[in-house]
Amino acid sequence: MRLSRPARGLLAAITAVVLALIYLPLLVVFVNSFSTSQNLTWPPPGFTLEWWAKAFQSEGALDAVLTSLQVALASTAIALVLGTLISIGLQRFEFFGRDAISLLVILPIALPGIVTGIALNNAFRTGLGVQLSILTLIIAHATFCIVTVFNNVIARLRRLGTSLEDASSDLGAGIWTTFRLVTFPQLRSALFAGGLLAFALSFDEIIVTTFTAGSGVKTLPLWILDNLFRPNQAPVVNVIAVVLVLVSILPIYFAQRIAGAEKIVR
Amino acid sequence: GGTTEPTEAQTALGAMEGSVSLLAWPGYVEDGTNDPEVDWVSAFEDETGCTVTSKTYGTSDEAFSLMKTGDYDVVAASGDASLRLVGAGDVAPVNTDLIPNYEGIFDFLKMQSWNSVDGVSYGIPHGYGANLLMYNTEVVTPAPTSWDVVFDKSSAYKGAVTAYDSPISLADAAVYLMTHQPELGIENPYALDETQLAASVQLFKDQRVNIGEYWSDYLKEVQAFETGDTVVGTTWQVIRNSLAEGTPAEVVLPEEGATGWSDTWMIAANAKSPNCAYAWLDYIASPEANAQATEYFGEAPSNAGACDFTVNPDHCEIFHAGDADYAAQIWYWSTPIAECLDGRTDVKCTDYSDWTTAWQEIKG
Amino acid sequence: MTVDASAPPTRRAVVPPQRGNIARRGSVFLSRHPRLRLSLLLSAPLFWLGLVYIAALAALLITALWTVDSFTGQISQTWTLDNIVAVLTGSLYQTVTLRTVGVALLVTIIDIVIALPIAFYMAKVASPRAQRILVIAILMPLWASYLVKAYAWRSVLSQGGIFEWLVSPFGGHSPGYGLPATIITLSYLWLPYVILPIYAGLERVPDSLLEASADLGGGTWSTLRLVVLPMIWPAIIAGSIFSFSLSLGDYITVNIVGGANQMLGNLVYTNVGAANNLPLAAAIAFIPILIIFAYLAAVRRTGALNNL
Amino acid sequence: MTGAQPAIRLTGLTKSFGSINAVDGVDLDIVEGEFFSMLGPSGSGKTTVLRLIAGFEQPTSGSIALRGQDVTDRAPFDRDVNTVFQDYALFPHMSVLDNVAYGLRVRGVAKRARHEQARAALDTVRLGGFADRKPSQLSGGQRQRVALARATVVQPKVLLLDEPLGALDLKLREQMQVELKELQRSLGITFIFVTHDQQEALTLSDRIAVFNEGRIEQLGTPAEIYERPASPFVAAFVGTSNIFDDNISQALLGRSGTNSVRPEKISIITENLPLVADRAATGVLAEVIYVGSSTQLIVDLDAGTRVVVLEQNDAHRVTTNGRGARVTVGWNDSDIVALTAPALTSRP
Amino acid sequence: MTGAQPAIRLTGLTKSFGSINAVDGVDLDIVEGEFFSMLGPSGSGKTTVLRLIAGFEQPTSGSIALRGQDVTDRAPFDRDVNTVFQDYALFPHMSVLDNVAYGLRVRGVAKRARHEQARAALDTVRLGGFADRKPSQLSGGQRQRVALARATVVQPKVLLLDEPLGALDLKLREQMQVELKELQRSLGITFIFVTHDQQEALTLSDRIAVFNEGRIEQLGTPAEIYERPASPFVAAFVGTSNIFDDNISQALLGRSGTNSVRPEKISIITENLPLVADRAATGVLAEVIYVGSSTQLIVDLDAGTRVVVLEQNDAHRVTTNGRGARVTVGWNDSDIVALTAPALTSRP
Numbered sequence A: 001m002r003l004s005r006p007a008r009g010l011l012a013a014i015t016a017v018v019l020a021l022i023y024l025p026l027l028v029v030f031v032n033s034f035s036t037s038q039n040l041t042w043p044p045p046g047f048t049l050e051w052w053a054k055a056f057q058s059e060g061a062l063d064a065v066l067t068s069l070q071v072a073l074a075s076t077a078i079a080l081v082l083g084t085l086i087s088i089g090l091q092r093f094e095f096f097g098r099d100a101i102s103l104l105v106i107l108p109i110a111l112p113g114i115v116t117g118i119a120l121n122n123a124f125r126t127g128l129g130v131q132l133s134i135l136t137l138i139i140a141h142a143t144f145c146i147v148t149v150f151n152n153v154i155a156r157l158r159r160l161g162t163s164l165e166d167a168s169s170d171l172g173a174g175i176w177t178t179f180r181l182v183t184f185p186q187l188r189s190a191l192f193a194g195g196l197l198a199f200a201l202s203f204d205e206i207i208v209t210t211f212t213a214g215s216g217v218k219t220l221p222l223w224i225l226d227n228l229f230r231p232n233q234a235p236v237v238n239v240i241a242v243v244l245v246l247v248s249i250l251p252i253y254f255a256q257r258i259a260g261a262e263k264i265v266r
Numbered sequence B: 001g002g003t004t005e006p007t008e009a010q011t012a013l014g015a016m017e018g019s020v021s022l023l024a025w026p027g028y029v030e031d032g033t034n035d036p037e038v039d040w041v042s043a044f045e046d047e048t049g050c051t052v053t054s055k056t057y058g059t060s061d062e063a064f065s066l067m068k069t070g071d072y073d074v075v076a077a078s079g080d081a082s083l084r085l086v087g088a089g090d091v092a093p094v095n096t097d098l099i100p101n102y103e104g105i106f107d108f109l110k111m112q113s114w115n116s117v118d119g120v121s122y123g124i125p126h127g128y129g130a131n132l133l134m135y136n137t138e139v140v141t142p143a144p145t146s147w148d149v150v151f152d153k154s155s156a157y158k159g160a161v162t163a164y165d166s167p168i169s170l171a172d173a174a175v176y177l178m179t180h181q182p183e184l185g186i187e188n189p190y191a192l193d194e195t196q197l198a199a200s201v202q203l204f205k206d207q208r209v210n211i212g213e214y215w216s217d218y219l220k221e222v223q224a225f226e227t228g229d230t231v232v233g234t235t236w237q238v239i240r241n242s243l244a245e246g247t248p249a250e251v252v253l254p255e256e257g258a259t260g261w262s263d264t265w266m267i268a269a270n271a272k273s274p275n276c277a278y279a280w281l282d283y284i285a286s287p288e289a290n291a292q293a294t295e296y297f298g299e300a301p302s303n304a305g306a307c308d309f310t311v312n313p314d315h316c317e318i319f320h321a322g323d324a325d326y327a328a329q330i331w332y333w334s335t336p337i338a339e340c341l342d343g344r345t346d347v348k349c350t351d352y353s354d355w356t357t358a359w360q361e362i363k364g
Numbered sequence C: 001m002t003v004d005a006s007a008p009p010t011r012r013a014v015v016p017p018q019r020g021n022i023a024r025r026g027s028v029f030l031s032r033h034p035r036l037r038l039s040l041l042l043s044a045p046l047f048w049l050g051l052v053y054i055a056a057l058a059a060l061l062i063t064a065l066w067t068v069d070s071f072t073g074q075i076s077q078t079w080t081l082d083n084i085v086a087v088l089t090g091s092l093y094q095t096v097t098l099r100t101v102g103v104a105l106l107v108t109i110i111d112i113v114i115a116l117p118i119a120f121y122m123a124k125v126a127s128p129r130a131q132r133i134l135v136i137a138i139l140m141p142l143w144a145s146y147l148v149k150a151y152a153w154r155s156v157l158s159q160g161g162i163f164e165w166l167v168s169p170f171g172g173h174s175p176g177y178g179l180p181a182t183i184i185t186l187s188y189l190w191l192p193y194v195i196l197p198i199y200a201g202l203e204r205v206p207d208s209l210l211e212a213s214a215d216l217g218g219g220t221w222s223t224l225r226l227v228v229l230p231m232i233w234p235a236i237i238a239g240s241i242f243s244f245s246l247s248l249g250d251y252i253t254v255n256i257v258g259g260a261n262q263m264l265g266n267l268v269y270t271n272v273g274a275a276n277n278l279p280l281a282a283a284i285a286f287i288p289i290l291i292i293f294a295y296l297a298a299v300r301r302t303g304a305l306n307n308l
Numbered sequence D, E: 001m002t003g004a005q006p007a008i009r010l011t012g013l014t015k016s017f018g019s020i021n022a023v024d025g026v027d028l029d030i031v032e033g034e035f036f037s038m039l040g041p042s043g044s045g046k047t048t049v050l051r052l053i054a055g056f057e058q059p060t061s062g063s064i065a066l067r068g069q070d071v072t073d074r075a076p077f078d079r080d081v082n083t084v085f086q087d088y089a090l091f092p093h094m095s096v097l098d099n100v101a102y103g104l105r106v107r108g109v110a111k112r113a114r115h116e117q118a119r120a121a122l123d124t125v126r127l128g129g130f131a132d133r134k135p136s137q138l139s140g141g142q143r144q145r146v147a148l149a150r151a152t153v154v155q156p157k158v159l160l161l162d163e164p165l166g167a168l169d170l171k172l173r174e175q176m177q178v179e180l181k182e183l184q185r186s187l188g189i190t191f192i193f194v195t196h197d198q199q200e201a202l203t204l205s206d207r208i209a210v211f212n213e214g215r216i217e218q219l220g221t222p223a224e225i226y227e228r229p230a231s232p233f234v235a236a237f238v239g240t241s242n243i244f245d246d247n248i249s250q251a252l253l254g255r256s257g258t259n260s261v262r263p264e265k266i267s268i269i270t271e272n273l274p275l276v277a278d279r280a281a282t283g284v285l286a287e288v289i290y291v292g293s294s295t296q297l298i299v300d301l302d303a304g305t306r307v308v309v310l311e312q313n314d315a316h317r318v319t320t321n322g323r324g325a326r327v328t329v330g331w332n333d334s335d336i337v338a339l340t341a342p343a344l345t346s347r348p
């Protein structure tokens, strides 16, 4: 749309201001990670690298990051498989109850985390009588991660239509071969995008985690929660957050690259 | 869960099981993973061969529900959880004879209402402290000596008053009422009949309009005092000690007395590793470990010998360790139950669930 | 087509016939039985969602009909409507529900209002390169932990904090801790989840429609109001589901910056965590479940559920 | 065009979508090696017939036989036919070479061998130099040729083409028509070609089936279809036709029933060029439309109907008077085509 | 076609996208009330010119005047022109009626009045009964007509149409061509029509501009463009042409330079029909292509070139011998069009 120059300017300005607001708290976190104050008070009374040094020595933080990675990877993997299956089922077939199923997929993200959390906690412990562990946590995370994969994949399938699959089977490829050689490569970026979002959701989830993690399982958010209440640890938490933001640039960048490349192809 | 039938205490120790799982306040079980310099768990592991896994909790209530999972061998419980744990049958009696370091514990902490039932010990005291009154010395003048600054006179600091976010805080009001409304006849702040509870609740409801925020984790309160968002309210000594240098805040044990906590290491009724659990109870009661843990957390140690091992030589003095008179002013957290703790039999006392409901309604 | 004369009309190479291995026979079999194919696709995910999730929800709702022994914390499985009645009649629950829904609605509105211009700028004004950078910029804060961000806002909004420092020259004040701070923080936390679907929705609005509107005399506002907004409505709803439901269940942010206020999440959390009264917690959990179901039912027709 | 068995035999083929009969009882034999076109308006069921033959849809009833073998229940990958899709359906993530080699790959041909064959196929469509490009880097006409190469490299007995030229612009389309015809000749396989462009069908086909509402309205060679349309629908759909109903026919042609005369069979009779015509009629020139190589004249006849006359702008063309002029038009009886049997005048 | 001021005047109009000059210094006057077509191959800049006139793009240099008023810097909604988009760009969320009424709505016309006018506009495009449908429930041709109604209801001075018939099938396209022409006549407004279909341009237009690489290659009436192409490009792009280079021209036509003769201007001379021709040549009939109303004959001349001959299948057509027969072709000198000035023979 051809907007007038002032309108463009206004939009750009709003965008800039909101971006600034978005990054303001992150800036606070960043600055605090160098602050001599242990309690995140503002303005920082002095500069120190102590927390960065501590953070990189903190086995607890490292363990927590690894646990979170494990949980997020596992639940993302499950969500990828289940989400893809559902989206193919719903998009490529007509049957009674399709709407109910798509609602079912959305429900775990639409219902507040605390509801999901206590429901699963109750079901695991009293219903099934299993002990909470990293497995129960992964199951819980996968449940609400399915939807991000589902949405991305089903949108892609809808846009893709069936003509490529038809062409493949026309050329002699069986069902599995068609999926492997044609459908899957077309879904890759949607899977990546959905998986990334699922990963992010799982990685930062705390409410459901509180209720479904076993006693020895400490994900990063749980570790952070603990350490915010522990003497001398709050600034270390800031360091971790800053590192995470910085590290996250990579996957997001690649997701963008893939999406961008596909846009050109299309 | 467990049964409500009291289990028998163990009479002898067996072989170590190789691992033990602990549930404790943050800072009670440090194994160096958060800060390599803070570690008293590794020594225990080396000594006994019991590998420690631990989980922390934020409130006594969380501890209580976590213990119900049956995942933990040992819990460090405050008085507001301990009796409930006993009542629920989640913890077993502890045979103090199997714990050599029990000897060194201050006598005034032994066999108290929050760590024993009917003369049976249910655990080993760990550390204790008072819920003090903290105030901003620049704003709150003159220096308060009474809890009235957070109750009857709290309107002077509207929006900058704080209180501990737990139903057990109702006992703070009861302590205050013991002095200021003696006609209510409160003998024990944890044994309140309905009228007495109503009076406490009213006190808090009046206070509610002046509350800036309730605190449940101490980082929140430290921040609030440093920035000045909060100027007066209940606190722990350790919070005062954590304030940045130059923060104009002081603590006082007001004349009415105060509530406080004395934590107890308890053993789960169906512990998977009871022998490692006993080993831990003994270890953490030793002067060295007790000193490390209580100093790191910021409370008075329970073992008289611990004062020799603190990094800060003044630690025991700051936290009034072993000061029986000071300790006498403290009403240690106990779980309110229907059977009045003060021995009254003519009325039914309000129990913890009444307190919980009341607390939620106070917050509104 | 000038056919290569050197290529003999008898064909070049022999194309092998279809292979008859097991995978192929499976393919043939499955291609004749689409229902079987469908059940193979859906059985695992439906088993998962139905058994893990729906069963858990159902169990939770049944729990709401039980009671708990207050001292021992044991659930006794005697049927009672006490909890439901308590939740329905207790003024505490009404107040807190209203407050929570109010906060969630405000957060949702604020997020949409902020997200619209940004998403529009990203989708329709910015160059492709800038677009990509903006998407990254919007996504990155998602990775700083939720708790860390909430505490950062606590710091920003504190007395003498950055917010005060920024607005005091204009005579403004920090709102301090309380509901406004809660709304600000929640809006901040969920903003990316609202921007992204709206941005995707705007990308799907063809430029030619905007041009058609301008061509017919529609000024910027008319075009936005009459063409853009109705077309991205499903995307807006999709975004709102995120911000609304995430706000509805939150209890941590309000604890950190909400001053003395509590929301539905706190009541549930306190009852399950502190009071160890799962039946009452379950009964309270009914409230957000009902609200969300009503909301989903209301927006289902817009097709928003396909746009999350 | 021999062989006892037809390349394809459709028997009572019907396909319903809900209440719509997209294909409605089609019986058809397609001869080995012929260039067969399906022509018809949008929605007449051409694509559906093609998809049924390819196996993408299951017929509601009826059967499909390839060279005498019933394949009605076979999956697409189990049939010896290949399709060139209207939108080409090239795999966007594969290079042109891999696209063409795909059919060989899934048949387990080794990499070297399949690449060799694919290159040869690309050479026949004159795209030898484009093997490493992605489909997105090709123009429409080039993509179309890749799709052709991809479908032909596996040597199907029958090639199905669904409006393969529909997306190309006019100039390119004309060029590709010539190439298609040559390819079919050189490969010698059966082509089944779907189009809604009658010109294209007439130009390319050995035989044409004209579809209407899921049925075959007429089946024949281009000349049969054009010169002897069997129904008003075919007359109107294939080329421009002057269609006279019973009344007008009786007045103008002296025949009953519905009849038609093609515009190019009618001439303007002037004094300068007094062509011999069996019949003549007078009227007023309503419109003169210049179409480059020819001119369309629309004449309102005094008999009360309007006829279209097509005159080639050839070397001998005599300029006709402008709009409004009175003209005489003429035609021969042999050019009149009866579209229906004369209506029975059952009235007293 | 009067008035001192042209409806549209483009002066030195240039638009670059990066290094591509999509439009390259176009000067053009379009007369009030004319049906003006822009014809050219894909990528020749037609759409860009249209978008510049409509205001969707800003020119790199040059100016645009509507009825003498410079509008170069005006926003699209500030210009008195309307566009019918190639993909119609109907608002999917509005009913057909609301789509048509949109232009009135944003001008603040009250609901009742605008609905009335919109209904009237729908009636003129014969869609009166479709007011309450959504665009998605219409066929391509119907959508096209909604787009027309929507653009004309606000009574623009100039209507811009970007390949409005491109997406329709052939039969429908022919029908819509007639409707378009009639609409233009009845409204009496200026139409600027973009197409790459030369037939369409020839049929509909008062004047045509042939575009090539961002420039106007030739400007004139359909007959001028077709009969007197100014360059080899125009000759080849508009209709089929036999183009003879210098050598062949000298041998066959006795002229130098590049020359062309249209296929319909060449006739097959047989004993039966000894037409008078200025020039004749002999050759072999290489291909006979039946096109319905006419037949295309491809003749390999003995002079070493190939010519296309178009013969109408009219009432007087004499069947020509089949492929391989020897034939004589003839044409008149007056039908030879010189495409370039004769090459200067500077060689000694």
Ligand SMILES: Nc1ncnc2c1ncn2[C@@H]1O[C@H](COP(=O)(O)OP(=O)(O)OP(=O)(O)O)[C@@H](O)[C@H]1O
Residues within 6 Å of the ligand: D017, D020, D021, D022, D040, D041, D042, D043, D044, D045, D046, D047, D048, D049, D196
């Ligand atoms: N999958 C489907 N579901 C419902 N109806 C369908 C489906 N496919 C085709 N139809 C209907 O069947 C009829 C025939 O469609 P088909 O695509 O075969 O026509 P066509 O002759 O190929 O037309 P076109 O020239 O527009 O491609 C149409 O009425 C169409 O709407």
Ligand SMILES: Nc1ncnc2c1ncn2[C@@H]1O[C@H](COP(=O)(O)OP(=O)(O)OP(=O)(O)O)[C@@H](O)[C@H]1O
Residues within 6 Å of the ligand: E017, E020, E021, E022, E040, E041, E042, E043, E044, E045, E046, E047, E048, E049, E196
């Ligand atoms: N927005 C743009 N950015 C870059 N290049 C463009 C843009 N729009 C058009 N072009 C280029 O300008 C040239 C002219 O394009 P234009 O769309 O005007 O051609 P056209 O004559 O309308 O072709 P077609 O018949 O394919 O529609 C082309 O080379 C095209 O690639």
Ligand SMILES: [Mg+2]
Residues within 6 Å of the ligand: D046, D047, D048
């Ligand atoms: Mg079709």
Ligand SMILES: [Mg+2]
Residues within 6 Å of the ligand: E046, E047, E048
């Ligand atoms: Mg164009």
